[in-house]
Amino acid sequence: MICLGANLQYCNILDFIQTFLFSWLGKSKLIRYIDNDSKISMHKKEQFEELFKNNYKQMLRLSMLIIKDEEESKDIVSDIFTEIWDGTINPYVDKPRNYLLMCVRNRCLDLLHHKRIKERVCRLLTLESSLPSIAINNDTPDMQRLREMVDTLLTPRDRQVLIMKYERKMKYREISDELKISQVAVYKHLSQALKTLKANFK
Amino acid sequence: MNMETNEKIERLLDMIEHPEHYTEEEMQKILADKETREYYDLIIKADDAYTKSHDVDVDKALQEFETKHLHHLSWSKIAAVFIGILLVSGVTYAAIVLNRNPSEKQVSQKAQIGRVITDKAAKSIDTETTDTDTTTTQKGQSFDNVELQTILDDISSYYKLKVVYNSDKSRHLRLHFYWDKSKDAETIVESLNHFDNVNITLTDSKIDVK
Numbered sequence: 001m002i003c004l005g006a007n008l009q010y011c012n013i014l015d016f017i018q019t020f021l022f023s024w025l026g027k028s029k030l031i032r033y034i035d036n037d038s039k040i041s042m043h044k045k046e047q048f049e050e051l052f053k054n055n056y057k058q059m060l061r062l063s064m065l066i067i068k069d070e071e072e073s074k075d076i077v078s079d080i081f082t083e084i085w086d087g088t089i090n091p092y093v094d095k096p097r098n099y100l101l102m103c104v105r106n107r108c109l110d111l112l113h114h115k116r117i118k119e120r121v122c123r124l125l126t127l128e129s130s131l132p133s134i135a136i137n138n139d140t141p142d143m144q145r146l147r148e149m150v151d152t153l154l155t156p157r158d159r160q161v162l163i164m165k166y167e168r169k170m171k172y173r174e175i176s177d178e179l180k181i182s183q184v185a186v187y188k189h190l191s192q193a194l195k196t197l198k199a200n201f202k
Numbered sequence: 203m204n205m206e207t208n209e210k211i212e213r214l215l216d217m218i219e220h221p222e223h224y225t226e227e228e229m230q231k232i233l234a235d236k237e238t239r240e241y242y243d244l245i246i247k248a249d250d251a252y253t254k255s256h257d258v259d260v261d262k263a264l265q266e267f268e269t270k271h272l273h274h275l276s277w278s279k280i281a282a283v284f285i286g287i288l289l290v291s292g293v294t295y296a297a298i299v300l301n302r303n304p305s306e307k308q309v310s311q312k313a314q315i316g317r318v319i320t321d322k323a324a325k326s327i328d329t330e331t332t333d334t335d336t337t338t339t340q341k342g343q344s345f346d347n348v349e350l351q352t353i354l355d356d357i358s359s360y361y362k363l364k365v366v367y368n369s370d371k372s373r374h375l376r377l378h379f380y381w382d383k384s385k386d387a388e389t390i391v392e393s394l395n396h397f398d399n400v401n402i403t404l405t406d407s408k409i410d411v412k
Contacts, residue, residue, distance in 0.1 A: 017282040049264065057258045065250060078267060085271055117229045122221045124249050127233065127242065143251045150248075167252035172219060191211040198244050 047092075048085060055097055056081075059104045066108040068123055076107050149200055150193075158193040161186055210238050218245070342382045350375040350400065354409060361387040364408040372411050375399055 056077065063073035080103050083089045091099050112125055120127060150159055160179070164170045176183045205213075217224055217232060224232075233239055345353050351373040358365045360383065367373050377397055381390060391404045401412035 017285050018279070052264050052267070053260055056260050056263055060258055060263075061255055064255065074263075081267060082271055116226055117233065118221055118224070118226050121218055121229055121233075121242075124218065124246055126246055127239070143247075146247060146251045150251075162248065163252070166248045187212050187215055190215060191208055194211055194241060194244060194248075195207065197248070198241065201244065 051084070051091065051096060052081060055100050058097070059100055062101055062104050063108050066105065066126065067111055068125060072111065073108075076104060076111070080104065080107070146197070146201065149197055153196055153200060154193050158189050158196070161189040162193040165190060207237065210235065211241055214238050214241055214245075341384070342380060345377060345379045345381065347376050347378060349373065350377060350394075350411070353377065353379060353381070353394075354411070357381060357387075357390060358409055361390075363387065363404075365411065366408055367411045369412065372399065372401075 059077045059080070060073055063076050064070065067073060067076075080089070080100065084091055089103070091103075093099055109128075112120065115125070117127070119125075150162060154162065161175060164175045164178070170178075172183050172186050175186045179186070213232065217229060221229070233242060343356065351367075354365045357363075375397075377394075377400075379394065379397075387409075388404055391402050391409065394400050394402055403410040403412075
């Protein structure tokens, strides 16, 4: 006991004991069982990690798109992975990606369902109780088409106001200050932009 | 309500910008209108189309997840931890046993207050005792870190002597001294004088402390 100097680090002692255990008792059936058990868990862990790495990003992006809150999005995705790890859900099906994204979408919509209309409008959250299609990010053809239309169909002033509102996320007051026009004028330009887009976005 | 499209759009934009001006019910009513609802969905699309998504660090997220959830211990690790605990407690126990020092001197040194320990040879009523307060014979008294003043109080009353202090400093000197009561006053005074800073003279009736 005395020969274990105080300088030995914690993990070294554990490693030492672990090797000691395995080398001295390696022949025993019990140890073979334990070793097998740890082999299985290693495989399970690797499989899980691969699933995580391949899908986390897309799941988080989808969640962000629907509920627009980073913290809540992280919680939702994290909860899903916890349930996978605990064995509550089994995503190892034919197309795991689709399954996982459906999970995310359903949970996000559940979350929104409990929010009041006022809160949803505040944060520009969807009012639908079901989304027609799954958009993983905003680079879908749909979104791209919308941006193209903004560039080609709107008058320069209308386009400028819309970009300031939705890309730079500016308030009406800020926009009117920067463009040196009245707030009423800002409203008018934005409505016109939306009208043009709606007419063409069928 | 037959509103112009423009009016509808502007009311919608106002509602989104200033939700505090509308109640929940008012909002529901406004959004019940089909055209308004379609414009709301369009606004959301525009907002989505231009919102930049920030980069996701997947490896970091995986690490955070694993530290929180993977309390996964294989059986061999559990056994190793258990043996490690046994070893550590063994070493600790050995250290404690080896370090224990049963000396009373150390214990008393910790306290700044001195203690007077009295040896009791036997508990008996003895006609030899002259001190009316005691009912036992006493071989001697041990003074541990006790002030000279207190020591001399006891000694002087035993030997029926007065104590005179010529300086205040000497009163508060702390000494470790064993008083053998079988000895006479001169011997005791001589022993006390062996201490540094102690200078006592004994006359017939008093102890003079310098």
